[in-house]
Amino acid sequence: MSYTYDYPRPSLTVDCVVFGLDDEDLKVLLIKRGVEPFQGRWALPGGFVHMDESLEDAARRELQEEAGIRPNLMEQLYTFGAPERDPRGRVVSVAYFALVKLSDHRVHAATDAREAAWFSVYDVPRLAFDHADILATAHQRLKGKVRYQPLGFELLPPKFTLTQLQRMYEKILERELDKRNFRKKLLAMELLEELDEVEQDVSHRAARLYRFDHKKYKQLEKAGFNFEL
Amino acid sequence: MSYTYDYPRPSLTVDCVVFGLDDEDLKVLLIKRGVEPFQGRWALPGGFVHMDESLEDAARRELQEEAGIRPNLMEQLYTFGAPERDPRGRVVSVAYFALVKLSDHRVHAATDAREAAWFSVYDVPRLAFDHADILATAHQRLKGKVRYQPLGFELLPPKFTLTQLQRMYEKILERELDKRNFRKKLLAMELLEELDEVEQDVSHRAARLYRFDHKKYKQLEKAGFNFEL
DNA sequence: TCAAAAGTGTTAAAAATACACCCATGG
DNA sequence: CCATGGGTGTATTTTTAACACTTTTGA
Structure with missing residues (x-):
């Protein structure tokens, strides 16, 4: 040196x-x-x-x-x-x-x-x-x-319900989101893998579980796709 | 210490x-x-x-x-x-x-x-x-x-034409923009002050000069406004 | 009078928003 | 059977995108 x-x-x-x-x-x-x-x-x-x-x-x-x-x-x-x-x-x-x-x-x-x-x-x-x-x-x-990168999934368990996902965004963004519009938007991205499982131990109708498809996101990202809530 | x-x-x-x-x-x-x-x-x-x-x-x-x-x-x-x-x-x-x-x-x-x-x-x-x-x-x-903060104005002279502004964005973003849509969008923000001046020494119709209103932007920003191209 | 860029409006498509009801389940 | 949250469809408004012609000016 x-x-x-x-x-x-x-x-x-x-x-x-x-x-x-x-x-x-x-x-x-x-x-x-x-x-x-x-x-x-x-x-x-x-x-x-x-x-x-x-x-x-x-x-x-x-x-x-x-x-x-x-x-x-x-x-x-x-x-x-x-x-x-x-x-x-x-x-x-x-x-x-x-x-x-x-x-x-x-x-x-x-x-x-x-x-x-x-x-x-x-x-x-x-x-x-x-x-x-x-x-x-x-x-x-x-x-x-969190609004333009799929960061939020790192805060949730690997399998989550759409309501958990929505609550996560609501807590971070500090505002309420419309349930139907939220679901439409998220599902339209086709980045959530719908599992053949539902949540356990709830005293009401059990919600379906989803998983974020990191691999698919990486691909879409390369192709110019922009995540946006 | x-x-x-x-x-x-x-x-x-x-x-x-x-x-x-x-x-x-x-x-x-x-x-x-x-x-x-x-x-x-x-x-x-x-x-x-x-x-x-x-x-x-x-x-x-x-x-x-x-x-x-x-x-x-x-x-x-x-x-x-x-x-x-x-x-x-x-x-x-x-x-x-x-x-x-x-x-x-x-x-x-x-x-x-x-x-x-x-x-x-x-x-x-x-x-x-x-x-x-x-x-x-x-x-x-x-x-x-540059798309969601009014940074680009720092690259231009204080008084500029809308075409100069558009060229600036085109060079940075590396894609062409539609002239009319661009002008509509920018003018709709009401952050460009239209001056009583036109460009000088051009061999065609002279374009109007504008100035970016930094002060107004600061105000709008505080009120929750988001600049977005 | 011509070349060069300024300037301007409308229409169609897509996206965002707002909103209300039925469904499945466990207690 | 009822309380709780799960799940779904549609109409309206707003935003974006695409597109062509007329005007002004100086050379």
Whole structure:
């Protein structure tokens, strides 16, 4: 390495905004900080980037270490670099955005001596650093993106009813949708595979289960198709 | 600062993808590198982030220093952090995306002992580092975003004809638009201020000039209006 | 008077919206 | 048998898309 420059360097971290969905609300995963600064305050999971790992690898590693979570869907959100955002000095943080099926991850919420928990995004405690900004950015991104990319399926179990699907969109978009129009639109895309199964243990007529056809979506996408709610 | 951790730190740079538009094409600003690595190769303008400046400030400073350019519109694009992207060692780069009115910036193209030039985005030389990826990401972002945000106006002079506006969209979207439908749609938004002026020095009927009403757009946006082409 | 681009209206097709009822099931 | 949510069809409005001719101006 003959061309090394040497400038003082900011520290580099990753932070993860992990969303999940349950019957009530859209939820976000938070970790209670065990060390200063902001000891005892809730924060987004995250930590320092190692020298030999990619940014996304760092985000996945931290999530695994701090909360035992391995999301299917993870993408870069935004990089936060205001000079005063961390009292330890100059720390630039690359934020990631992830969606998980809460059913898979409820149990693991507390792990590893750290305290981890899911909070409603509408009722979040005071957060460490600028994590409230990061969360707000992520929430906005989710609301914007869910309408023109089939992200939402990552929040649902693999088999779901059309009503579950509709509720998911209603919770994220924060508005009601018309049942018939919703179903017409979704089914017209032909991306939902109708299964020979119905939901179990309900005290009324059981709804049919569907599965999102990721493979077909990839094909259609290549051919210029645009998902749009 | 009592809580300082010390990890080995990646270097942190910013890179800028600056787009401009002329009669032929969408153009991107490149700088010829004067030092190793990749000496003599064309690259995106950029450089190391100082310890006391924000990321966007760093991007603006580098653009000013390397090309004498101060864009009106600049936003964060993506952060590139693959471990092997820079032969000098671990360098993470926060990429920015900017649009300028070429008419304002043609002259300044070469400054400061460095060689700077505008290239058609469809005919770019081999670039240093992973700058081809960064450019591709930026180009994709521009194509996607121009349809649902009034970005394109930043590429045109303050006063423009409807035909200029249409050509701009056609060049960015890489498809033809219907003249009447285009005009109807744009004028229906009531965001174009019709001026009492027409273009000068043309050898045919002179077209009326319009101005984009940024202030009105801000208002409408707050009220829930969505720009959409 | 001609070349070159400006400007303008209408129609048909498709998509979005609004809306109300019957059905199947379990308790 | 009734409460609960599942499931379906149609009419109206709005939006989009396709398309051709007249006007103005300078050379």
